[in-house]
Amino acid sequence: xxxxxxxxxxxxxxxxxxxxxxxxxxxxxxxxxxxxxxxxxxxxxxxxxxxxxxxxxxxxxxxxxxxxxxxxxxxxxxxxxxxxxxxxxxxxxxxxxxxxxxxxxxxxxxxxxxxxxxxxxxxxxxxxxxxxxxxxxxxxxxxxxxxxxxxxxxxxxxxxxxxxxxxxxxxxxxxxxxxxxxxxxxxxxxxxxxxxxxxxxxxxxxxxxxxxxxxxxxxxxxxxxxxxxxxxxxxxxxxxxxxxxxxxxxxxxxxxxxxxxxxxxxxxxxxxxxxxxxxxxxx
Amino acid sequence: xxxxxxxxxxxxxxxxxxxxxxxxxxxxxxxxxxxxxxxxxxxxxxxxxxxxxxxxxxxxxxxxxxxxxxxxxxxxxxxxxxxxxxxxxxxxxxxxxxxxxxxxxxxxxxxxxxxxxxxxxxxxxxxxxxxxxxxxxxxxxxxxxxxxxxxxxxxxxxxxxxxxxxxxxxxxxxxxxxxxxxxxxxxxxxxxxxxxxxxxxxxxxxxxxxxxxxxxxxxxxxxxxxxxxxxxxxxxxxxxxxxxxxxxxxxxxxxxxxxxxxxxxxxxxxxxxxxxxxxxxxxxxxxxxxxxxxxxxxxxxxxxxxxxx
Numbered sequence: 303x304x305x306x307x308x309x310x311x312x313x314x315x316x317x318x319x320x321x322x323x324x325x326x327x328x329x330x331x332x333x334x335x336x337x338x339x340x341x342x343x344x345x346x347x348x349x350x351x352x353x354x355x356x357x358x359x360x361x362x363x364x365x366x367x368x369x370x371x372x373x374x375x376x377x378x379x380x381x382x383x384x385x386x387x388x389x390x391x392x393x394x395x396x397x398x399x400x401x402x403x404x405x406x407x408x409x410x411x412x413x414x415x416x417x418x419x420x421x422x423x424x425x426x427x428x429x430x431x432x433x434x435x436x437x438x439x440x441x442x443x444x445x446x447x448x449x450x451x452x453x454x455x456x457x458x459x460x461x462x463x464x465x466x467x468x469x470x471x472x473x474x475x476x477x478x479x480x481x482x483x484x485x486x487x488x489x490x491x492x493x494x495x496x497x498x499x500x501x502x503x504x505x506x507x508x509x510x511x512x513x514x515x516x517x518x519x520x521x522x523x524x525x526x527x528x529x530x531x532x533x534x535x536x537x538x539x540x541x542x543x544x545x546x547x548x549x550x551x552x553x554x555x556x557x558x559x560x561x562x563x564x565x566x567x568x569x570x571x572x573x574x575x576x577x578x579x580x581x582x583x584x585x
Numbered sequence: 586x587x588x589x590x591x592x593x594x595x596x597x598x599x600x601x602x603x604x605x606x607x608x609x610x611x612x613x614x615x616x617x618x619x620x621x622x623x624x625x626x627x628x629x630x631x632x633x634x635x636x637x638x639x640x641x642x643x644x645x646x647x648x649x650x651x652x653x654x655x656x657x658x659x660x661x662x663x664x665x666x667x668x669x670x671x672x673x674x675x676x677x678x679x680x681x682x683x684x685x686x687x688x689x690x691x692x693x694x695x696x697x698x699x700x701x702x703x704x705x706x707x708x709x710x711x712x713x714x715x716x717x718x719x720x721x722x723x724x725x726x727x728x729x730x731x732x733x734x735x736x737x738x739x740x741x742x743x744x745x746x747x748x749x750x751x752x753x754x755x756x757x758x759x760x761x762x763x764x765x766x767x768x769x770x771x772x773x774x775x776x777x778x779x780x781x782x783x784x785x786x787x788x789x790x791x792x793x794x795x796x797x798x799x800x801x802x803x804x805x806x807x808x809x810x811x812x813x814x815x816x817x818x819x820x821x822x823x824x825x826x827x828x829x830x831x832x833x834x835x836x837x838x839x840x841x842x843x844x845x846x847x848x849x850x851x852x853x854x855x856x857x858x859x860x861x862x863x864x865x866x867x868x869x870x871x872x873x874x875x876x877x878x879x880x881x882x883x884x885x886x887x888x889x890x891x892x893x894x
Contacts (some may be wrong), residue, residue, distance in 0.1 A: 313696040320697075323688065324706035330721045330765060331713070333733060337724070349732025350724035398618040405615025409608075417616055424627055426880050428826040430849045431869040434856045435630035435637060458622035488611035517714030519829045520849070524857065535716035542720050543836055556717045563712045571705060578711060579773045 331560065338363055338557045342549035363554035374551045379530050380537035381558075383449070387522075387533060388515040391453045395511045396504055398458050403466025404492060404500075408478065418467070425460040430520065437524055451525040452518075452533075462507045465580050469503040470496070502576075509570065509577030513563070534559050634873075637866035644860070654867035663868070665843045666851040669756075673847075674824030676760045677767075681820050682813065685768050689775035690805060704776070707769040718766050719833020723749070726758040726834075734758075749834055752844045759845070762830055767823075771816050778812035779805065811887070818883045825875055828853065848872050 333352050337345055339359040367374045406418055429436075436455055437446075445451035473496060481491035497504075519535045526532055532540070538559070541552040567574050641650045688707070692700055710718070725733045726748035735745040748754045782805065790800050828849035835845045839854065846854075848868060856865035 309696050313698055316691055316694070316697050317699065320688075320692070320699075320703040320707075324703055327707050327710050327765065327769065330718075330725060331709070333725070334717075334721050345724070347729075347731075349727045349729030349735070350721070351731050351733060351736065401615045402619040405612045409612035409615070411609070411612040414612070417619065420623055421619065424623065426876070427631075427873065428822060428876060430826045430828065430852070431873045431876070432627070432630040432634050433849075434852065434862050434865045434869065435633035436626065437856070438633070438862065439626070439630055455622075455626040458618045463619060482608075488607055489614075492615075513712065517716070519714070519716055519832075520853075524853075535714050538720065539716050539833060542723065542833065552720065556720055559717060560713055564709070567705075567709070567712055571701075574712070575704075575708065575773055578708075578770055579777055 334553065335557055338553040342553070345549060345553070363550040366550045367554050367558070374548070374555075376529055376532070376537060377551055377555050380532050380534045383531060384516060384534040384559075387449050387452055388512050390449065391457060391515040392508055392512045394453065394457045395459055395462060396507055399462035399507070400466045400497070400500060400504065401492070402458065403463045403468075404470045404496060406463070407467045407470035408473070408475065408496075421460045421463050421467075425464065429456070433521065433524060436521075440525060446525060447527045447531060448525075449531075452522050456521065459511070461580065462511065465507060466500065466503055469500055473499055505570075505573045506576040506580055509573050510580055513574075513578070516559075516563070634866045634869050637863050638870045640863045642862040642866075650863070654864045657864055658867060658871065662843060662846065662851065666846045666848045666868075669843075669845065670825050670827065670847050672756055673759055673763075673827060674821050676756065677763050677824050678817065678820050680760060680764050681767055681771055682816055684764070685771035685816075686775050686809070686813070688768070688772045689779055690801065692772070693776060693779045704773070707772060709769070710765050711767070711770045713766070715766065715829040716833060718762060719830055722758060722762045722765075723834050726755075750841055750844075752842075755834070755840070755844050758834065759827075759830055762834075767820075771820075774812055774816055775809060778809050782808050814883060814886045818879065821879050822876065825872060825879075 329352075333350050336352055336354070336359075337350055339361070340355070341358065341360070341362065344358055367377055370378070402421075406414060406421075440446045440451045440455070443451075443454075445454060477495050477499075478491050481495050486494065517535060518533070519539070522533050523536050523539070526536060529537075534555075538552060538555055541548045541555070638654055639649060639651060641648050641653070691697060692703060697703075713721075727735075728745065728747040728749070729735065730739070730745045734748060738746065746754055748758050786804050786808075787800060790804060795803070826849055827847050831840070831845040831847050831850050832853075834840075839850070840846060849872070852865045852868045852872075855861045855868065
């Protein structure tokens, strides 16, 4: 009995502690959300704060963005670019990486161990090291300042390959023979039998790669030169300067890049968590 | 009739070996995307980076200059960048392992309530891009009196600070940003490892009369070693490759007295602002060296772990 009440006390203490941490985690986003409803002049005068002042709060910043006037005419270009790049990148990345991972898992062939070692090696070396030669290469390949310049160099990604390999190893090999007897080609077996079996892996990887692409900054900021081709992170980062007079777009625009992700997160929480912690899968 | 069946048999004979062939060929087709991408977008640039690090690369004029770029590394900017990254790594490792580990252990305990809600809310910062996170924290750490950080410290009677102009205060800002952005993810890493620990271990420890703390230090911590090494490694990698956070807090022109300069920021500056691709590559190769040392340490640690098994 005594232990039960003690446990209840501990339980309440823990909930309070985590409540405090949850407030800390959500507080910065909440502050940005509030600021997005206030005129930028407030921000310049008082700084970012969480005063609920309904007299100054309006939807004006959002109206500015949707009006397409002032500094906002590019915002929806950026939004569209980010969407197109994210969709295309995620689709190609999943298709190609799952093929590679599947190939490494399901077939015995010469050089398999070597290729897998290369995958691990690529995973261990940060891409930041090779951005300069990669930039020169993109110029030579004529993919600079284009969405292909952003997508192609990283579309066959080592982490998804590794993940799909680990997943495919657990798939029943008998299905392959059954498929062969039914006259499927090797690619037919992959697309008709194995891809449906790997759907959970695709779910986790979709989240990981889409979020990566949506939020990616360093490489796109190097590849993209013209304003109308920018993605959201590049466009927004350019608005953040003391001389910028587009803080309306910056504040409301930042909120509008997070909202779709938060909505998706509420619906697909499990996939998000599986996708973003995928690096911890044991090898 | 006879001729037809004959043809059919012949056709079968033809397709059978072809299918055998395709089974031999198929794996190479499957892995082809990786091979192409590896050669074109990884090996070639990596080799090119090594070569350029020995060159002076000016538009239309490339010449071999031996170790001159490497000698050029002995300058205060490079030291500052290396020092900034190392301090950042030190602090992020110090915060982003014990804190998430503790949170995960508490969240995993049987007396915890509303686990899913707290797990989700601590995870949400990880969904935010570093650009948006940078925008928010630049405003939070603004020097205005009314900005969040300054109004917070004023509660303790402290006067307003110019956070992003001082080396130690701006490092604090960077570490706060990193903690906000990564603590939730690291907590989930630890949480999934915790959920993989078999319950029987704790039950038998209970029968031996072990207390909560001794169970935590004798069972939980040792079994979390692989995931801890993993989190440790990605924190170091991420710390030495940090760029966007600094770019967002100080902008593309860089920070006063380079208090926010990082190695990757230095590569970016040399490559895209001074167009010195040779020297920029040299910094990249140095960063590669650091990364390799970290990898060797990681593999060693994991190797140790395997021996204990």
